[in-house]
Amino acid sequence: MRVARWAAVAVAMVMVGLVALLATRDASRNTAAASPLISKPAPEVIAPDLDGTTIRLSQYRGRYVVLNFFASWCVPCAREHDDLQRFATRHGASGTGDAQVVAVLFDDEPAEARAFFEERGGDWPVLVDSRGKVALDFGVRGPPESFVVDPDGVVVARIVGEVTDTGLDRLIAQVEAER
Amino acid sequence: MRARAQRVSWVVLGAVFVFALVVGTAGDRAPRTETERVRAVASSVRCPTCRGLSAAESDARAAQAVRDEIRDRIRAGESDAEIRAYLVSRYGEDILLKPRASGIAALVWVLPVVAVALGLSGVAAAFRSWRRQRATGPPTDEDRALVDAALSR
Amino acid sequence: MNAVVGQGAVLLGVLTAAGGIVTLALGLRRRSGVLLDGATRYSALLLFAAVVAVVAMERALLTDDFSLQFVADNSARATPLLYKVATMWAALEGSILLWGLVLSGYIAAVTWCFRDRRRDPLFGWALLAAFAVALFFFGLMVGPANPFERVAGAMPADGPGPNPLLQNHPLMAAHPPMLYLGYVGFTVPFAFAIGALVTGRLDDAWLTATRRWTLFAWGFLATGIVLGAWWSYEVLGWGGFWAWDPVENASFLPWLTGTAYLHSVMVQERRGMLRVWNLSLLLATFSLTILGTFLTRSGVLDSVHAFTESGIGPALLGFFAVVTLVGVGLIGWRGDRLRAPGTMDSPLSREGAFLANNVLFAAFAFVVLLGTVFPLVVEAIDGDRISVGRPYFDGMTAPIGLALLFLMAVAPVLPWRKASTSLLRERLLWPARCGAASVVLAVLLGARGLQPLLGFGLGGFAAGAALRQLAIAFRRQGWRGLVGRTNGGMIAHLGLVLVAVAFTAASTYGHRSEVRLRPGESAVVAGHRVTYEGRAVRSYENRRAIEAAVRVDGGRVYRPALSTFPFATQAIGTPSVRTGVFEDVYLTLVVAPRGADDAAVIGVAVQPLVVWLWIGGLVIALGTALAAVPGQRRRLPTSPASAPVPVEEREPEPVVAS
Numbered sequence: 010m011r012v013a014r015w016a017a018v019a020v021a022m023v024m025v026g027l028v029a030l031l032a033t034r035d036a037s038r039n040t041a042a043a044s045p046l047i048s049k050p051a052p053e054v055i056a057p058d059l060d061g062t063t064i065r066l067s068q069y070r071g072r073y074v075v076l077n078f079f080a081s082w083c084v085p086c087a088r089e090h091d092d093l094q095r096f097a098t099r100h101g102a103s104g105t106g107d108a109q110v111v112a113v114l115f116d117d118e119p120a121e122a123r124a125f126f127e128e129r130g131g132d133w134p135v136l137v138d139s140r141g142k143v144a145l146d147f148g149v150r151g152p153p154e155s156f157v158v159d160p161d162g163v164v165v166a167r168i169v170g171e172v173t174d175t176g177l178d179r180l181i182a183q184v185e186a187e188r
Numbered sequence: 189m190r191a192r193a194q195r196v197s198w199v200v201l202g203a204v205f206v207f208a209l210v211v212g213t214a215g216d217r218a219p220r221t222e223t224e225r226v227r228a229v230a231s232s233v234r235c236p237t238c239r240g241l242s243a244a245e246s247d248a249r250a251a252q253a254v255r256d257e258i259r260d261r262i263r264a265g266e267s268d269a270e271i272r273a274y275l276v277s278r279y280g281e282d283i284l285l286k287p288r289a290s291g292i293a294a295l296v297w298v299l300p301v302v303a304v305a306l307g308l309s310g311v312a313a314a315f316r317s318w319r320r321q322r323a324t325g326p327p328t329d330e331d332r333a334l335v336d337a338a339l340s341r
Numbered sequence: 342m343n344a345v346v347g348q349g350a351v352l353l354g355v356l357t358a359a360g361g362i363v364t365l366a367l368g369l370r371r372r373s374g375v376l377l378d379g380a381t382r383y384s385a386l387l388l389f390a391a392v393v394a395v396v397a398m399e400r401a402l403l404t405d406d407f408s409l410q411f412v413a414d415n416s417a418r419a420t421p422l423l424y425k426v427a428t429m430w431a432a433l434e435g436s437i438l439l440w441g442l443v444l445s446g447y448i449a450a451v452t453w454c455f456r457d458r459r460r461d462p463l464f465g466w467a468l469l470a471a472f473a474v475a476l477f478f479f480g481l482m483v484g485p486a487n488p489f490e491r492v493a494g495a496m497p498a499d500g501p502g503p504n505p506l507l508q509n510h511p512l513m514a515a516h517p518p519m520l521y522l523g524y525v526g527f528t529v530p531f532a533f534a535i536g537a538l539v540t541g542r543l544d545d546a547w548l549t550a551t552r553r554w555t556l557f558a559w560g561f562l563a564t565g566i567v568l569g570a571w572w573s574y575e576v577l578g579w580g581g582f583w584a585w586d587p588v589e590n591a592s593f594l595p596w597l598t599g600t601a602y603l604h605s606v607m608v609q610e611r612r613g614m615l616r617v618w619n620l621s622l623l624l625a626t627f628s629l630t631i632l633g634t635f636l637t638r639s640g641v642l643d644s645v646h647a648f649t650e651s652g653i654g655p656a657l658l659g660f661f662a663v664v665t666l667v668g669v670g671l672i673g674w675r676g677d678r679l680r681a682p683g684t685m686d687s688p689l690s691r692e693g694a695f696l697a698n699n700v701l702f703a704a705f706a707f708v709v710l711l712g713t714v715f716p717l718v719v720e721a722i723d724g725d726r727i728s729v730g731r732p733y734f735d736g737m738t739a740p741i742g743l744a745l746l747f748l749m750a751v752a753p754v755l756p757w758r759k760a761s762t763s764l765l766r767e768r769l770l771w772p773a774r775c776g777a778a779s780v781v782l783a784v785l786l787g788a789r790g791l792q793p794l795l796g797f798g799l800g801g802f803a804a805g806a807a808l809r810q811l812a813i814a815f816r817r818q819g820w821r822g823l824v825g826r827t828n829g830g831m832i833a834h835l836g837l838v839l840v841a842v843a844f845t846a847a848s849t850y851g852h853r854s855e856v857r858l859r860p861g862e863s864a865v866v867a868g869h870r871v872t873y874e875g876r877a878v879r880s881y882e883n884r885r886a887i888e889a890a891v892r893v894d895g896g897r898v899y900r901p902a903l904s905t906f907p908f909a910t911q912a913i914g915t916p917s918v919r920t921g922v923f924e925d926v927y928l929t930l931v932v933a934p935r936g937a938d939d940a941a942v943i944g945v946a947v948q949p950l951v952v953w954l955w956i957g958g959l960v961i962a963l964g965t966a967l968a969a970v971p972g973q974r975r976r977l978p979t980s981p982a983s984a985p986v987p988v989e990e991r992e993p994e995p996v997v998a999s
Binding site for chain 2 (some may be wrong): 725795
């Protein structure tokens, strides 16, 4: 039954191919992620912070911006908060002044965000994205996600998952070197 | 007699069926309301924070944000394609639930058609070979060998 | 103590399975009857080991033994009793334990039922294959998926409880065991297929012997899938029941090939043909259960129920590769013996219809598999991420579904070997009337759209054909006319038609909107008046819920809710559904009212005929049960030939023109 034999060989090859392919897949883990926004100008962000002051992303032109989408209910966000604080202290107005952290609240209540910051510290602006427009404009899939914007307002990286202060430092150094 | 009555029945049934289908599919092209348009575009786009639901089906905040954005853009006069293009420009190609029919993604549309074509032609070939098989004359040596093998078991 | 007992039991299971394999291998090689007899003891021991392990795990769960990592990760003191029991299968390691239990149960049952044939080498090989599968699963529990792993460090005082979505509804307790009874059940016919291939005895004796086992597994799988859809509808809150989610597809794929197999074996029994098809379908069914488990457990794809990533992925993938290669290799090797002596006289025949059935189901399975796996493939090749979602699956499978409905209508009236158009004209007249009536009725009720109308028409056509067969059988045999393979099958077809029609109606003609209401305000959605009456904040033992009291059509009050669980992240919505014969009113609380007098945003979805999905599922289960009852005459297994075979259920005689 030659047909059966050939069909068997064909199926076996497809299966081996499929298995080899699946075997080389990482089980859904990624950090530095792709984004259609990379190397493009960052979308403008106009949103109120927790005190009601309107903040624009463009007002930070001339410095790096780490735009951090977070939520109080998000466990990895709590984990990365310390790293962000270290980074902010090092690069903030009191430090080298070359980078600014700006947080955007994702699917959460301002009151919860306030409590989160009171409990853990951190003094960077927290933008309230009540209609979810900012998250949509950046294509955010879920917290924590951070976008790094260079001093010219161009998006240079998107990080899905927790950030580390050393990771951010390295990233900024790399971008600086290429500028 | 009976056969003719049956034939008439079939013709009548066929006519009724076709008529009903025509009635059912005519008048389908009414202009869509805004809500319908939002729903249509949203159901072709994934809810960004969910697994597998469309932005029309999910109640998640991100899905609501997508629906709001779609509504705003419809009011601004954008076409469905333009709205989808905007969402792709922010979320990436995988925000669309239907893969585009270009590039490697086109395979997902092409392969099933190829598979069905192969299947049908395989069946047709099988019937042809069966007809040939039935048309053979006296038993061949191969046939005799098969019979011997079966009898000796 | 639980951990020690459990781990010991799992280890015992591994040793028993290995011992069984060795004993059987030796027994088969040396043709030693004594050794083959001994293998049956291993089955009993394996079952014992599995039961002890499960009892140990349940005991750990019920006594809040947080020294076990699994209990610490998945259970909580406050979890209600029923959900604590069900927590065993709420996460990865425990569900492998459930698999082990069900598999051991099946092996023990098979060993018992075939005890008179235990010296038959075919059965010996089948048991060996079954033990090999058991060795794999018990081996997983010793290695990457150990349910009895102890907590490193201090024992926690309490745990987070099962995923909130999994403790919202008692159905969580029923769905996985039923699905596993189906999934794992296919191991039995698979094992026999391996036995038949290895021994070269490829006549249909083994098929006949395992028919009821296959039917049983298929029935449970079908029920499990429908239950899963019901759970998705009643619990997940998105108002739908089928999202072409990878987990749903993983359970659906083996069902598709399994259904094709169930039909195609009839051709093998009758005419000795399609043997390669049958073996391939059976092999594919079993392989797909493993592939499905891999896809949903390894985190390779994302889904509502893909629990967490773990080392189990490579193991399952490797096992899938082994199973597929062994099966395909055996079929290729035995190709010469699989050549059928007969031919199909005409495509217009029962055999032809079953062949078309095989092709259609294979295409269906191919499309679903392709769509599920394609994003991975593209990402591996290009690095691009694409989605393949509902519009693809619906669009691609709808024509296949319609073709299958048509086949479902025509095939039962087709005789074996050859049909004439006059015969069809005669027999299909009544079903065609049903089909036309269905379309007319649908159009009169306001249904529009070519595809749904075709679906209704073909559904009516298929239902008419099934009812016609049942009527003929009833007239001839009375109530006995409703049992047996053909008649039970017709009832199952009716159930499937109900499911298909309900699926079409509910998916196409649903209305969905959100209304913002203050306490006391009403809105009208799709002909139903919903009145928001106020909110209630309730604390249960495992959650805190904000419920909105909503009165529908001035009648009962329904309470959609948003619940927060102590350790979970976001609020989980609980829908409330008013089920009606003609349509469902599905309520969700989209935005909870902040205070007692604030407005709430309530989601209202009105979908027609949803209840008929569940009724259809019950009818399928009923039909399957009836099909398992023996027919009037017990048929002895015979070797296939083109010669006529004594018939179990007689075909209705062609009516002579008067």
